[in-house]
Amino acid sequence: MSAPNTGTPLIGGPQPVASNNEDSPLNGVKVGVVTFPGSLDDRDAVRAVRLAGGSAIHLWHGDHDLQDVDAVIIPGGFSYGDYLRAGAISRFAPLMEQITAAASGGENALPVLGICNGFQVLTEAHLLPGSMIKNNDLHFICRDQRLRVENNGTFWTSDYGQGEEIVIPLKNQDGQFVADNYTLDELEGEGRVVFRYVDGNPNGSRRDIAGISNAAGNVVGLMPHPEHAVEAGFGPDSSARGNVDVRGGTDGLGIFTSVLKKLVG
Amino acid sequence: MPRIVVDVMPKPEILDPQGKAIAGALPRIGLTGFAGVRQGKRFELTVDGDVTEEVLEQARHAAATLLSNPVIEDVTRVEVLEEDAQ
Numbered sequence: 001m002s003a004p005n006t007g008t009p010l011i012g013g014p015q016p017v018a019s020n021n022e023d024s025p026l027n028g029v030k031v032g033v034v035t036f037p038g039s040l041d042d043r044d045a046v047r048a049v050r051l052a053g054g055s056a057i058h059l060w061h062g063d064h065d066l067q068d069v070d071a072v073i074i075p076g077g078f079s080y081g082d083y084l085r086a087g088a089i090s091r092f093a094p095l096m097e098q099i100t101a102a103a104s105g106g107e108n109a110l111p112v113l114g115i116c117n118g119f120q121v122l123t124e125a126h127l128l129p130g131s132m133i134k135n136n137d138l139h140f141i142c143r144d145q146r147l148r149v150e151n152n153g154t155f156w157t158s159d160y161g162q163g164e165e166i167v168i169p170l171k172n173q174d175g176q177f178v179a180d181n182y183t184l185d186e187l188e189g190e191g192r193v194v195f196r197y198v199d200g201n202p203n204g205s206r207r208d209i210a211g212i213s214n215a216a217g218n219v220v221g222l223m224p225h226p227e228h229a230v231e232a233g234f235g236p237d238s239s240a241r242g243n244v245d246v247r248g249g250t251d252g253l254g255i256f257t258s259v260l261k262k263l264v265g
Numbered sequence: 266m267p268r269i270v271v272d273v274m275p276k277p278e279i280l281d282p283q284g285k286a287i288a289g290a291l292p293r294i295g296l297t298g299f300a301g302v303r304q305g306k307r308f309e310l311t312v313d314g315d316v317t318e319e320v321l322e323q324a325r326h327a328a329a330t331l332l333s334n335p336v337i338e339d340v341t342r343v344e345v346l347e348e349d350a351q
Contacts, residue, residue, distance in 0.1 A: 084331070084332070085334055088331065088334065089331075092331070123336070124334065129336075130336060131334055131336040131337045133275075133279065133280075133282065133337060134282045134283060135282070136280065136282050137282075138282050138283070138286055176282075178279060178336070178337060179336065180278070180336075204280070
């Protein structure tokens with residue numbers, strides 16, 4: 001069964017959501033999007049997967065079944081209200097146990113992307129090093145942010161050029177990435193800094209780091225939101241590729257096409 | 266019922282933006298005697314029954330795994346509240 005293609009913004013329902021293009025070879029790739037109580041951007045992530053040509057599966061944090069998905073996205077928002085620390089309680093959700101085990105599985109490890117709060121969940125789950133503290137000016141920051149793709153060798157960045165710049169929205173309060181110097185040196189030395197802030201560091205993150213990966217490259221987390229820059233008419237007003245129409249920025253789509261192509265190819 | 270107190274503080278090398286903001290506000294209400302502020306968290310775990318060594322160990326485990334994040338925070342205290350212990 002496939003959802004009707006209405007040509008309008010595609011808001012995912014609770015059922016599996018087929019891609020926009022049923023003939024796409026990427027259509028068979030199933031990407032699970034986890035919803036926690038307090039998740040906000042799960043439906044945007046579902047929509048991004050569809051627009052990239054894949055099929056999206058809604059996953060519930062309280063379930064124990066990954067439903068045979070080929071990849072998982074942990075979306076942005078305020079899971080469990082950010083109580084205690086952002087991501088601290090979500091990390092112990094039943095589904096997170098499945099995800100942590102599958103993501104650490106060596107050769108065929110599950111690709112996992114954490115966006116914003118999802119990144120915070122991944123650090124709390126120890127799938128990624130470091131942690132996030134409040135932005136150094138204490139403000140909630142919401143703006144279009146320019147990033148540089150520092151490593152296009154991961155599951156989630158292979159559709160970008162090495163060093164390519166992108167513009168996607170940034171919106172958070174606890175966005176300052178911190179880790180000790182040993183960890184930072186290790187991340188830099190192993191090419192695990194995946195995204196870096198360009199044109200100014202918005203929140204005090206160590207070494208301008210906006211996103212990182214695990215050693216295998218299947219787990220990536222970033223603070224800005226690629227899923228909000230995937231469809232002309234509904235994206236940011238700017239793009240790193242040149243002038244675009246109002247809300248015409250789609251620089252985030254490559255994150256989602258990367259994992260789909262990687263899993264097919 | 267007895268309570269176990271767990272104190273968690275940001276690590277010394279981690280900047281504490283909230284503490285910094287509080288330090289900036291103190292002089293505005295005329296309190297100029299402080300060189301700095303760091304903000305931590307205090308948890309009170311209420312125990313149903315006696316605080317055995319096993320329960321204390323559970324509190325230490327909770328402090329290390331859920332109540333604090335060792336990347337950015339230190340557990341500075343896990344102990345039974347004296348006023349409850351009488």
